[in-house]
Structure formats: structure tokens, C-alpha cells
Amino acid sequence: MSLSSPGSLVNLSRREAFKLGGGLVLGLAFPPSPEFLGYGPAADATTDWLGPYVRVDPHGGVILRVPASEMGQGIHTGLAMVLAEELDLTLDQVRVEMAPNSKAYGHPSQLGSQQLTAGSGSTRGWWQPMAEAGATARATLVATAASRWKVDVATCKTADGVVTSGANRATYGELAVDAAAGSLTKAAPKDRSTWKLVHTEPQRLDIPSKVNGTGVFGIDVKTPPELGTCLNATVLHSPVFGAHLESVDDAAARKMPGVVDVLQFTAKKGSLQETLDFVAVVADTFWHARLAAAAVVAKWEGGRPDLDDDAIAKALAAGLGVIAKTSVVKKSGDAKGQIAAADKTGTVVTATYSVPYLHHATMEPLCATAHVTAEKVEIWAPTQSQTLTEEGIAGCLGVPRSSIRLHTTLLGGGLGRKSEVDFVVEAARIAEHYDKPVKVTWPREEDFKHGFYRPAFAAFMRAGVTKAGDLSGLSVRLSGPNILTRFVPKPIARLIGGSFVGENFYENPYTIRDQHVEYHELDLPIPTGFWRSVSASHNGYFRECFLDEVAHAAGVDPVQFRIDHLDASPRHKALVQRVAAMADWGKPAADGSKRALGIGIVESFGSIVAEVAQVRVTPPAGSTPGQVWATLEGATLKVEKVWIAFDCGRYIHPGIIRAQAEGAMGMGLGAALGEAMSFSGGAAATPNFYAYPVLRMAQMPDVEVEVVEGGPDSPGGVGEPALPPIAPAVCNAIFAATGVRIRKLPIASSGLIV
Amino acid sequence: MANFTLNDTPVSVDVDGDTPLLWVLRENLGLCGTKFGCGVGQCGACTVHLDGRATRACITAVVGVEGRDVRTIEGLKHPVQDAWIAEQVPQCGYCESGQLMAAAALLDGHPDLATADDATLDAAISDQMTNLCRCASYFRIRKGIHRAARVNAKENLP
Numbered sequence: 001m002s003l004s005s006p007g008s009l010v011n012l013s014r015r016e017a018f019k020l021g022g023g024l025v026l027g028l029a030f031p032p033s034p035e036f037l038g039y040g041p042a043a044d045a046t047t048d049w050l051g052p053y054v055r056v057d058p059h060g061g062v063i064l065r066v067p068a069s070e071m072g073q074g075i076h077t078g079l080a081m082v083l084a085e086e087l088d089l090t091l092d093q094v095r096v097e098m099a100p101n102s103k104a105y106g107h108p109s110q111l112g113s114q115q116l117t118a119g120s121g122s123t124r125g126w127w128q129p130m131a132e133a134g135a136t137a138r139a140t141l142v143a144t145a146a147s148r149w150k151v152d153v154a155t156c157k158t159a160d161g162v163v164t165s166g167a168n169r170a171t172y173g174e175l176a177v178d179a180a181a182g183s184l185t186k187a188a189p190k191d192r193s194t195w196k197l198v199h200t201e202p203q204r205l206d207i208p209s210k211v212n213g214t215g216v217f218g219i220d221v222k223t224p225p226e227l228g229t230c231l232n233a234t235v236l237h238s239p240v241f242g243a244h245l246e247s248v249d250d251a252a253a254r255k256m257p258g259v260v261d262v263l264q265f266t267a268k269k270g271s272l273q274e275t276l277d278f279v280a281v282v283a284d285t286f287w288h289a290r291l292a293a294a295a296v297v298a299k300w301e302g303g304r305p306d307l308d309d310d311a312i313a314k315a316l317a318a319g320l321g322v323i324a325k326t327s328v329v330k331k332s333g334d335a336k337g338q339i340a341a342a343d344k345t346g347t348v349v350t351a352t353y354s355v356p357y358l359h360h361a362t363m364e365p366l367c368a369t370a371h372v373t374a375e376k377v378e379i380w381a382p383t384q385s386q387t388l389t390e391e392g393i394a395g396c397l398g399v400p401r402s403s404i405r406l407h408t409t410l411l412g413g414g415l416g417r418k419s420e421v422d423f424v425v426e427a428a429r430i431a432e433h434y435d436k437p438v439k440v441t442w443p444r445e446e447d448f449k450h451g452f453y454r455p456a457f458a459a460f461m462r463a464g465v466t467k468a469g470d471l472s473g474l475s476v477r478l479s480g481p482n483i484l485t486r487f488v489p490k491p492i493a494r495l496i497g498g499s500f501v502g503e504n505f506y507e508n509p510y511t512i513r514d515q516h517v518e519y520h521e522l523d524l525p526i527p528t529g530f531w532r533s534v535s536a537s538h539n540g541y542f543r544e545c546f547l548d549e550v551a552h553a554a555g556v557d558p559v560q561f562r563i564d565h566l567d568a569s570p571r572h573k574a575l576v577q578r579v580a581a582m583a584d585w586g587k588p589a590a591d592g593s594k595r596a597l598g599i600g601i602v603e604s605f606g607s608i609v610a611e612v613a614q615v616r617v618t619p620p621a622g623s624t625p626g627q628v629w630a631t632l633e634g635a636t637l638k639v640e641k642v643w644i645a646f647d648c649g650r651y652i653h654p655g656i657i658r659a660q661a662e663g664a665m666g667m668g669l670g671a672a673l674g675e676a677m678s679f680s681g682g683a684a685a686t687p688n689f690y691a692y693p694v695l696r697m698a699q700m701p702d703v704e705v706e707v708v709e710g711g712p713d714s715p716g717g718v719g720e721p722a723l724p725p726i727a728p729a730v731c732n733a734i735f736a737a738t739g740v741r742i743r744k745l746p747i748a749s750s751g752l753i754v
Numbered sequence: 755m756a757n758f759t760l761n762d763t764p765v766s767v768d769v770d771g772d773t774p775l776l777w778v779l780r781e782n783l784g785l786c787g788t789k790f791g792c793g794v795g796q797c798g799a800c801t802v803h804l805d806g807r808a809t810r811a812c813i814t815a816v817v818g819v820e821g822r823d824v825r826t827i828e829g830l831k832h833p834v835q836d837a838w839i840a841e842q843v844p845q846c847g848y849c850e851s852g853q854l855m856a857a858a859a860l861l862d863g864h865p866d867l868a869t870a871d872d873a874t875l876d877a878a879i880s881d882q883m884t885n886l887c888r889c890a891s892y893f894r895i896r897k898g899i900h901r902a903a904r905v906n907a908k909e910n911l912p
């Protein structure tokens with residue numbers, strides 16, 4: 001071939017140590033360079049750090065080490081803006097690099113102090129520490145300059161990376177070495193009235209590398225040549241959940257081109273999370289490994305072959321009817337008495353809703369690269385979860401945590417799946433057998449078969465409506481698996497599970513005096529996990545659709561009904577009013593025709609999002625349904641427009657928030673329209689995207705987003721909260737169009753063509 | 755031995771003819787901008803240009819590109835890339851190479867779209883842009899294609 005090898009994209013500048021605030025020196029070597037992420041050239045390795053996050057480069061610019069993984073949510077840009085604001089830098093003077101795995105980078109306020117990018121928690125957790133780091137770095141540079149010039153620090157000014165005092169002038173770079181050698185001068189962040197960069201919309205730092213193909217995702221890692229030629233592997237797991245590996249016939253596979261070995265592994269629990277039995281096919285290239293894997297005949301025994309879609313539906317339904325195992329998660333007043341009274345004198349609204357298992361289906365398949373020697377374990381992975389990865393590898397390989405160096409790459413989507421560590425620990429277990437690095441890539445089919453799925457859930461809800469049209473009591477029974485049982489003992493999971501899986505009922509913004517919420521925990525052998533927006537993804541749909549039914553029974557407009565019941569939640573109330581105004585709620589189309597609108601409002605991860613959807617339902621050719629349709633079978637749904645009002649409290653970059661709102665809404669819309677995992681014979685029966693219709697271009701509506709700062713002066717989450725309101729907004733709009741309620745997701749299961 | 759032109763440079767690779775072009779690009783030629791998403795031609799993350807047409811490299815055997823012209827994101831210089839930056843399209847960015855190759859092929863293959871009205875362009879986008887984006891950045895992809903189309907229109911002025 002006439003192309004030379006492009007060589008290593010990974011420039012591993014080996015820093016022996018870096019300095020933490022207070023002079024503590026930790027032996028954290030080998031962080032990935034900025035070049036690794038494709039953001040810019042590697043920084044000079046001789047300078048020291050002003051605390052764990054900031055380093056001033058003597059040759060210009062400031063390096064920001066961000067503890068949170070970049071998976072599209074824009075956190076690297078957001079936190080760089082916070083730093084630039086405090087350090088009086090322009091954004092292009094900040095270079096971001098991903099922090100290595102270290103306790104120093106554990107989440108400051110949530111997530112059990114783990115280094116973990118999850119729960120829409122990065123801006124919420126890191127804004128203040130980054131602002132303090134920037135303010136302290138600025139004060140330290142100013143003190144260094146003042147001391148050099150023998151002037152009062154009060155005479156010093158900073159702008160665009162330069163300190164001045166009278167005729168004296170020094171760039172941050174010129175002060176860097178002295179500043180790092182001295183002690184840090186602590187300083188408080190600026191008052192928000194002086195912000196110049198925060199609240200503006202500069203271009204994201206990660207985008208240039210994503211439009212020219214140079215961004216390095218986990219699957220693109222090229223290990224340093226001195227470690228030897230990287231092997232490639234792929235993996236096979238049991239198709240049936242809970243089965244173990246009985247035997248492997250790999251005779252044919254071993255004879256195939258490029259194959260190095262076929263390895264068998266038994267389940268091992270290294271930390272809270274475990275790796276299952278699996279087979280690894282190791283070869284020179286992934287393609288050769290993939291071909292050989294197809295020739296491996298593995299026998300698996302055990303599991304629950306009787307488990308299928310019917311059994312799951314029956315279990316969900318049974319859960320709604322079982323009282324003995326049901327736990328009360330919230331009780332106020334006398335909902336049952338009120339509903340019984342309404343039954344005599346008013347109306348009782350009763351409905352059962354359900355949602356299916358969902359898969360993350362990140363665009364980048366699961367992958368990780370590992371190099372294991374007697375001294376150290378080096379990992380390159382697209383992970384949300386540095387701490388659990390470290391724990392899992394330490395536990396499974398029996399190595400000290402301090403020997404593990406984790407380079408986090410860009411993530412081709414995380415969505416919660418890459419907070420699980422199975423795929424990275426497996427790579428380390430495979431690499432243990434070789435003195436060279438091994439890259440492990442999962443085929444898409446393995447990814448679909450071995451998800452940690454958003455659990456299926458069902459809700460049975462009843463509400464009383466008085467003769468006067470008032471809501472007089474709400475009773476809710478939830479049925480579904482409890483993700484927390486994977487992480488804490490079952491009795492504790494049950495104790496705290498109600499508020500977790502009961503989210504949005506447990507904390508209900510609506511003033512409903514008499515409420516009774518119960519949760520029946522379902523035990524099914526299907527792995528479950530944290531799917532973008534977690535419990536809010538189903539409870540938002542249940543609550544907001546059911547309240548729409550109640551509003552209809554009460555004869556009140558759905559927006560007005562919400563406003564009437566939100567007196568105790570002024571942020572919610574204002575947001576409903578805002579989104580209704582954005583959508584011209586209640587007004588006809590320009591041509592005078594009636595529009596079909598639906599609304600949903602859901603709080604999650606410290607933010608509140610209200611969405612209005614406008615839909616058009618077109619009957620099948622030749623039919624002319626009246627006002628209320630007998631069936632939706634064969635009709636076509638088009639979601640034309642979505643308006644989003646997003647209250648996330650204090651915020652950094654409104655453009656990134658709008659992008660996250662558009663995307664989370666779109667992901668939620670795809671799930672609402674068509675996504676459902678199917679199961680048969682105890683296994684996932686949905687092998688690839690052709691059976692799992694995530695949102696496509698043609699289905700994406702126009703979107704209008706307004707970012708509203710309605711809350712206290714603290715940030716809310718951004719990545720997830722725009723997902724839950726779309727399913728109820730669309731289903732309520734379908735009711736407005738047709739008079740038919742969608743009580744089961746996905747919408748396509750109603751017969752509507754989506 | 756497979757011989758083809760890659761980003762204007764002739765290459766020859768010693769590889770089995772059945773090997774998908776995707777893996778020849780990524781593993782034999784070291785160009786990792788083209789992504790693996792599904793392996794069955796569904797998601798479009800592996801989209802490249804084959805003689806100028808958007809083609810899914812994961813289901814294209816390298817024997818089928820013998821003597822032909824292959825372009826990947828590494829060899830793309832197109833107004834869609836500037837438009838993607840202007841509209842701040844990418845989120846996770848994993849599907850981006852494929853989206854950009856598909857968008858560039860759509861506009862280059864249909865020069866009439868540059869001066870078509872918005873509705874016509876929208877219909878073409880809905881019809882032709884079948885690449886998946888799990889971040890659902892489709893709204894901005896659409897805006898990016900509109901912007902790039904109008905740039906093309908200006909460039910085509912006499």
C-alpha cells in the first residue's frame with residue numbers, strides 16, 4: 001500500500017506528578033494529552049499545576065482538566081467558559097483535557113463522590129469548584145506579578161491572559177513557573193453581575209474535531225507503538241439472560257485468518273458490577289475477530305427460557321393487582337375515601353398505562369482498549385464511570401487501584417449505558433493474557449442483547465372529579481423492576497426504591513390534597529439500568545397523560561387545569577404559562593383550522609421542562625373519521641412542531657441547553673413513537689437497529705426552545721430533563737386530534753403509522 | 755490486493771476482497787474518521803463517497819471498489835462542514851462523519867437543491883438523509899444542510 005501508517009494519534013506526555021492545592025503531590029502520571037481529544041496540541045509537560053484543574057502554559061494558554069466525560073452534552077465547553085470567566089481569558093485561550101482517574105476528581109456534591117458523569121450532574125457539581133479554581137488561579141497569578149513588580153495587588157488588573165499594573169505588563173505564561181512554585185492565593189468567584197462570557201453562546205470546543213474526523217472516540221484509539229502491535233478482540237455472551245457457559249467448540253474459528261486465540265471467561269464480580277461468562281475471539285483485526293466469532297459454537301445453560309413479551313406483560317399487569325407486596329411510597333389525606341365519594345356524586349377517571357423496556361443504543365458500540373503488565377493496567381475507554389471502572393478492574397484482576405491508569409476518550413454517546421463498566425472490565429480481563437494492548441469492540445448485536453435496559457413499567461391510576469369539576473383524590477399503583485436492587489441489598493432498595501421509581505408522583509408539583517401512591521417491585525431476570533432521564537421517562541408520561549384525562553373529565557382546558565393546580569409550584573406554573581404562550585395555545589392555525597396540541601411538564605434532575613407538541617393525524621385514504629375516531633389503525637401521525645420552555649435555574653451556555661433540549665426531546669420522541677425491546681426464549685429478540693426504530697430525520701419536528709431562569713441562583717441539570725415531557729405532550733395532542741388516548745407506548749403499537 | 759483511489763491518492767491494500775471497505779479504511783489504512791455503528795447498513799455512521807455517491811462502507815466489500823474513487827471525512831472539504839460549525843450541529847459527534855458525507859453527497863448530487871425553495875429542500879432532506887443520530891440533532895442537521903445549500907447557490911452564481 002502506498003499510504004504510510006498515520007502513526008499514533010495518542011501523544012502520551014508522561015508527567016511524573018502533578019501538584020494539588022496545598023502542595024500535596026500525587027503520583028498520577030500519564031494523563032491523556034489534549035491532542036488525544038483532538039482539541040489542540042499537547043501542552044508543555046514541564047510546568048506545574050495551580051490546583052488539580054488548572055495549569056498555566058508558559059508558552060501561552062491555560063489548560064483546564066475536566067473531571068467529567070464529554071459525551072455530547074457540552075460539559076467541556078461549559079466548564080471552560082466558567083474558568084475563562086474567572087481567569088479573564090478569552091475562551092480560545094483555554095485548552096481542555098480530560099482528567100485521569102483519581103479520587104481528586106470525584107464528584108463534589110453527588111453520586112457518592114464517584115468520578116462519574118451521570119444524573120445531569122456535571123454542571124451542578126463542577127461549576128462552583130471550577131469557578132473557585134479559576135478565581136484562585138487568577139489571584140495567584142496577580143500575587144506573583146505584584147511580588148515581582150513590588151506593587152500592591154490592588155493596582156493589578158487582568159484581561160485576556162495579561163496582568164498589568166501601571167507600566168508593568170506580564171502574560172500569564174510569563175508568570176506561570178513562579179506562580180506554580182509559590183503557594184496558592186485563595187479567592188472567591190466573581191459576582192454574576194460582572195460576567196462577560198457566562199450566558200453567551202461561544203462555539204463549542206469539541207466541534208471542530210467532530211466535523212473533520214479527527215476526534216478520538218473509544219473505538220478510534222491507537223495505542224503507543226512502543227507497547228507493541230495492538231490486538232483486536234470481540235466478545236460473545238449468552239443470548240439467554242442468566243445462563244452460564246457450558247462448552248465451546250472453537251476448532252473452526254481457530255483456523256480462520258488472523259485469529260490469535262479463542263478465550264473463555266467465567267463470571268467475576270470485581271465491584272458492585274459484574275462481568276458475565278463470555279467468550280473472546282482475539283485476532284489481528286476486528287473484522288477477522290468478528291468473522292471467527294461467527295464460527296464459534298458456544299453452548300449456554302440455564303436462564304429463564306420461558307420469559308417473553310407475554311410473560312413480561314402478564315407480570316406487569318399482575319403487579320398492578322397484587323396488594324401484599326405493594327409498598328406505599330406516598331400517602332396524604334384520604335385518596336380512597338375521596339375517590340369513593342366521587343364515585344357516588346361525581347366522576348371517577350380510571351386508566352392503566354404501560355411502557356416497554358428500552359435500549360440505550362449509543363451510536364458508538366461498546367469498546368475499550370487495555371494493556372496489562374506486571375506493574376500497571378492502562379485503559380483507554382469511552383466511559384462515564386471512572387471510579388467504578390477502576391474498582392471493577394482492581395477487583396477482577398487483583399491489582400491495586402493505584403496501578404490503573406484510565407484515559408477517557410470522547411464518548412460516541414453515553415446515555416447511561418457507558419456508566420456500566422462491564423465492557424471495560426472485560427477488555428482488561430482479555431488483555432491480561434497478552435503483553436500487547438488489546439482493543440475490544442462489541443458488534444451491535446451483542447450491544448442489543450446485553451443492555452442494561454430502561455425497565456418496562458405500568459401504572460394503574462384513579463382520580464375523583466367532583467360534580468363541580470375539582471380533582472378530589474389521586475390513587476396510583478406502579479409496577480415494574482427496581483434498578484436499585486443491582487446496587488444495594490434488596491430491603492434497602494425497597495426502602496429507598498419508592499422515591500426513586502416513584503419520582504414525579506412522590507414529589508408531585510400539583511396541589512392534590514388526597515394522594516395515595518404505591519409501588520409493586522417486579523423481579524424479572526432482565527438487566528436494567530439508567531437510561532437517559534431514568535424514572536422520569538415513564539412517570540412523566542403516566543402522570544401527565546392521566547392528568548390530561550382528568551382535565552378532560554372535569555371539562556377544563558389541559559393548560560388551565562395545570563395552572564389551576566400549580567399554585568404551590570410557581571416555577572412550574574410560570575413555565576406552563578410560558579410554553580402555552582410560545583405555542584399560541586388555544587388559537588387556531590393561520591388558515592383558521594383547528595390545531596391539535598398537547599402539553600406535558602416534568603421536573604427531573606433539578607430542572608423543569610414544559611413542552612407543547614402540535615400533531616397532525618391523517619386518516620387512511622378513503623376513510624373520513626368524525627370528531628372521535630373508532631381506531632387509529634392505519635392512520636398517519638406527523639409531529640409537526642414542539643415548543644420547549646426549559647427552566648434549569650442558573651446556566652452557562654444557552655445554546656448548548658437548546659441543543660440538549662432539542663436532542664433529548666428527539667430521543668424521547670423516538671422512544672415514544674416506536675422504540676421497544678422485544679424478548680423471547682429468555683433473551684432479547686431485538687438484534688439491531690432494523691428492529692429498533694430510533695428517531696429518524698423524517699420524524700424530527702421543528703423545535704423552538706426558550707431557556708428560562710426561574711429558580712434560585714443555582715444550576716439545574718441539562719442533559720436529561722427535556723426527554724420526559726415529549727411522550728405525554730404528543731399523546732395528549734393525539735387525543736386532541738382524534739379523541740383516542742394512547743395508554744401504551746410505543747405509539748406505533750396503537751396501529752398509528754409513525 | 756485491492757486497488758482504489760482514496761481521497762485523491764491511489765492505494766493498494768493486501769486484504770481479502772470480501773472485507774468491508776469500512777474495516778479496510780479503519781484497520782488496514784488507519785483512517786478512523788469513518789465509524790462503525792451497526793455493521794448492517796442501517797445507521798449510516800460508515801457513510802463514505804464512492805464515485806461521489808453516499809455509500810455505506812460497512813456493507814460494501816472492498817472488491818467492489820476496485821479502481822473506483824473513495825472519499826472519506828479525512829478527504830472532505832465542503833460547505834457542509836462550515837455550516838455544521840455555524841449551526842453548532844454535533845453533540846456526541848459519533849455519527850457526524852457519516853452525516854456530513856451524506857449531506858455533501860445530497861447537495862453535490864442535486865445541484866438544483868441550491869436554488870430550490872425551502873419545502874423542496876426539506877422534502878429532499880427527509881427522503882435522503884437516512885443516517886441515524888442517537889443524540890437526535892436532526893433539527894440542526896436540517897438547518898446545516900439549508901445553510902450549506904445556500905452557500906452552494908452563491909458559489910454557483912455566474
